[in-house]
Amino acid sequence: MTTHTTPESPAAAPLLDLQALVVAVRRRRRLWCSMALLGLLVGAAMAVLMPPAPAAVTKVLVAHQEDQPNDTGTLIRTDVELLGTTRIAGKALQALGSPGNPEDFMQDYRGTGLTNNLLQIDVTGDSDAEAVARAKALADTFVADHVKRMRETAKAESKALLDQRDRMRNELDKVNKAIGDRSPESGPKASASIESLYARRAELNSRIADFDQRAEEARIGTPKLVAGTQIVDAPHAVRHSLPKAAVTNAVIGLVLGLVLGLAVAAVGAVVADRPVLRREIAANLGASVIAELRRVPRRPGGPWRRRRTRATHERLITTLARTVRGSTETVSLLELGCARTAGLIAVDLARALAADGPVVIVDGLPGPQLANCRRKPGDPEVIGGERAATVPRQARKLGVGSVAPGTAWTDLQYLGGQTVLVVRAGHGSAAWLHTVARQLADQRIPVIGVVLIDPDPRDRTDGTLWDGLHIALRGQSERLARQNGMGQLRTERPIWAARVPANDQEAR
Known part of the structure; x- marks a missing residue:
C-alpha cells in the first residue's frame, strides 16, 4: 500500500502561478519579438511616409x-x-x-x-x-x-x-x-x-x-x-531631421510593440491555460516525466547543438528500449503536438529493439509523418493501424499513435497495452491533458511515463509523481525484484506501516 501524494493540491494551488506565466511568455518570444519588430518598422515608416507639417x-x-x-x-x-x-x-x-x-x-x-x-x-x-x-x-x-x-x-x-x-x-x-x-x-x-x-x-x-x-x-x-x-x-x-525622426519613431514603436506583445502573450497564456512546467504536465497527465528531448528542428543547427541533441536522443532511446524489453505487454508511443518527433523516436527505438528479434511498427498517426521519416535498408517494417491484428506473435509490436483532438480512443488499445506519452510542452491545454489521462484510464492503458519535448531550459520544477508505483518505471523494477525473490525494497512501505488506526485505543 502506498500513500497518495500530488505535487500540489487544488486547494493549495495559487490563483496565478507567476513562474508558469513567465515561462509561458518566454516561450512565446516569437510573438512579442515579432510585434516589437513590427512596431519598429511601423515607427520608421511613419517618419518617412508621414513627415511632420512645416x-x-x-x-x-x-x-x-x-x-x-x-x-x-x-x-x-x-x-x-x-x-x-x-x-x-x-x-x-x-x-x-x-x-x-x-x-x-x-x-x-x-x-x-x-x-x-x-x-x-x-x-x-x-x-x-x-x-x-x-x-x-x-x-x-x-x-x-x-x-x-x-x-x-x-x-x-x-x-x-x-x-x-x-x-x-x-x-x-x-x-x-x-x-x-x-x-x-x-x-x-x-x-x-x-x-x-x-x-x-x-x-x-x-x-x-x-x-x-x-x-x-x-x-x-x-x-x-x-x-x-x-x-x-x-x-x-523649424528644421526636421529625417534620420533623427526615423530613429526616434522607431524606438518608440519598438517599445510600444514590445509592451503590447508581452501583454498579449501574458493574457494569451492565462486564457489558454497550456501547462509548460514539468510539475504541471505530470500532475495533469497523472504520470511522471521520465525523459526530455529538444524538438527536432526542421533546419539543422550548429555542430555543438546537433551533437548535444543527438546524445540526448540516444539516451532517450536507450531508456525506452530498456523499458520495452522489461515489459510483458506491448508498448506504444502516443504523441501530443509532436508527431514528427514521435515518428523519429519510434523508428530509432525499433532499430534498437531489432537486435533482439523482428520488430513491426504499427503506424497509427493521422498524418504521413512516420512514412516520411528517413528509412535505412533493413529498418523494421511499418504497417497501418488496420493491420495491427495481423502482426506475428514472434515479432515485437511497437505502436505509434496520437492523442490529439479527434483521436479514436477505442483504437489505442490495439497499439499497445502500455504507453509512453510523447508530449510537447505548452501544446495541450490543462483540460485536454485531463481528457487524455481519463480516456487512457477508461481504456485500461497504463501510462509508463511522459517524454517531454521542447521543455523550457530554465525549468527547475520536479516532474516526478510520488504515487502510482504500479505504472512508474521504478515500480516496474521493484516488481521485477519481488518476482526474483529479492524481497521487499526499502522504497516500499510495509503493510502494517501504511495502515491507519481506526481509533485511539487501537493506536495505543
Missing part, C-alpha cells in the same frame, strides 16, 4: 505689472490661455489678410510657458514661409493686445486715483472755507474746533499729494511694461 517657432518676453519672484507661473499660464482665444486668432488672421475661421486657425498653433515671463509660440502651415508669417502675426498680435491691456489697466488705475484726488480736493475746499468763515472767538471750545479743522486740512493735503504720486507712478510704470513686452526670438522655421 512649422515655425517664436518666443515672446511678457512683462507683468504683478510680477513676483515667488510666482508659480500663474501669469504666464493666463497668457497662454489668452493666446488661444478667438480674439487673438481673429486679429492674426486679419493681419495676414486671410479669410480663415479663427476656430480652425486655433488648431494650428499652441503656446507654451517656458518661464514666468517667456512665452513660446509654435505654429504650423502649408509651407515654411506660411508658418513663419503666421508665427510673426500671432506674436505681433499678442504683444499689441498685451500692451493695450496694460495701458488700459494703467489708464483706469490712474483715472481712479485722480478721481479720488479730486474728491479730496473738494473736501479740502470745504475745510478751507470753514476755516475762513470762522470769526475770532475766545474760549476752549472754539480753539478745539479750529485745531480739528487745521488737522483735517493737513490730512487732506497729505492724501491729495499721495494720490498725485500714485497716479504719476501708474502712468510712469506703463512704458516700462510696454518696453519689456517684446519678441526676443524672431519667428523662424
Whole structure:
C-alpha cells in the first residue's frame, strides 16, 4: 500500500502561478519579438511616409505689472490661455489678410510657458514661409493686445486715483472755507474746533499729494511694461531631421510593440491555460516525466547543438528500449503536438529493439509523418493501424499513435497495452491533458511515463509523481525484484506501516 501524494493540491494551488506565466511568455518570444519588430518598422515608416507639417517657432518676453519672484507661473499660464482665444486668432488672421475661421486657425498653433515671463509660440502651415508669417502675426498680435491691456489697466488705475484726488480736493475746499468763515472767538471750545479743522486740512493735503504720486507712478510704470513686452526670438522655421525622426519613431514603436506583445502573450497564456512546467504536465497527465528531448528542428543547427541533441536522443532511446524489453505487454508511443518527433523516436527505438528479434511498427498517426521519416535498408517494417491484428506473435509490436483532438480512443488499445506519452510542452491545454489521462484510464492503458519535448531550459520544477508505483518505471523494477525473490525494497512501505488506526485505543 502506498500513500497518495500530488505535487500540489487544488486547494493549495495559487490563483496565478507567476513562474508558469513567465515561462509561458518566454516561450512565446516569437510573438512579442515579432510585434516589437513590427512596431519598429511601423515607427520608421511613419517618419518617412508621414513627415511632420512645416512649422515655425517664436518666443515672446511678457512683462507683468504683478510680477513676483515667488510666482508659480500663474501669469504666464493666463497668457497662454489668452493666446488661444478667438480674439487673438481673429486679429492674426486679419493681419495676414486671410479669410480663415479663427476656430480652425486655433488648431494650428499652441503656446507654451517656458518661464514666468517667456512665452513660446509654435505654429504650423502649408509651407515654411506660411508658418513663419503666421508665427510673426500671432506674436505681433499678442504683444499689441498685451500692451493695450496694460495701458488700459494703467489708464483706469490712474483715472481712479485722480478721481479720488479730486474728491479730496473738494473736501479740502470745504475745510478751507470753514476755516475762513470762522470769526475770532475766545474760549476752549472754539480753539478745539479750529485745531480739528487745521488737522483735517493737513490730512487732506497729505492724501491729495499721495494720490498725485500714485497716479504719476501708474502712468510712469506703463512704458516700462510696454518696453519689456517684446519678441526676443524672431519667428523662424523649424528644421526636421529625417534620420533623427526615423530613429526616434522607431524606438518608440519598438517599445510600444514590445509592451503590447508581452501583454498579449501574458493574457494569451492565462486564457489558454497550456501547462509548460514539468510539475504541471505530470500532475495533469497523472504520470511522471521520465525523459526530455529538444524538438527536432526542421533546419539543422550548429555542430555543438546537433551533437548535444543527438546524445540526448540516444539516451532517450536507450531508456525506452530498456523499458520495452522489461515489459510483458506491448508498448506504444502516443504523441501530443509532436508527431514528427514521435515518428523519429519510434523508428530509432525499433532499430534498437531489432537486435533482439523482428520488430513491426504499427503506424497509427493521422498524418504521413512516420512514412516520411528517413528509412535505412533493413529498418523494421511499418504497417497501418488496420493491420495491427495481423502482426506475428514472434515479432515485437511497437505502436505509434496520437492523442490529439479527434483521436479514436477505442483504437489505442490495439497499439499497445502500455504507453509512453510523447508530449510537447505548452501544446495541450490543462483540460485536454485531463481528457487524455481519463480516456487512457477508461481504456485500461497504463501510462509508463511522459517524454517531454521542447521543455523550457530554465525549468527547475520536479516532474516526478510520488504515487502510482504500479505504472512508474521504478515500480516496474521493484516488481521485477519481488518476482526474483529479492524481497521487499526499502522504497516500499510495509503493510502494517501504511495502515491507519481506526481509533485511539487501537493506536495505543
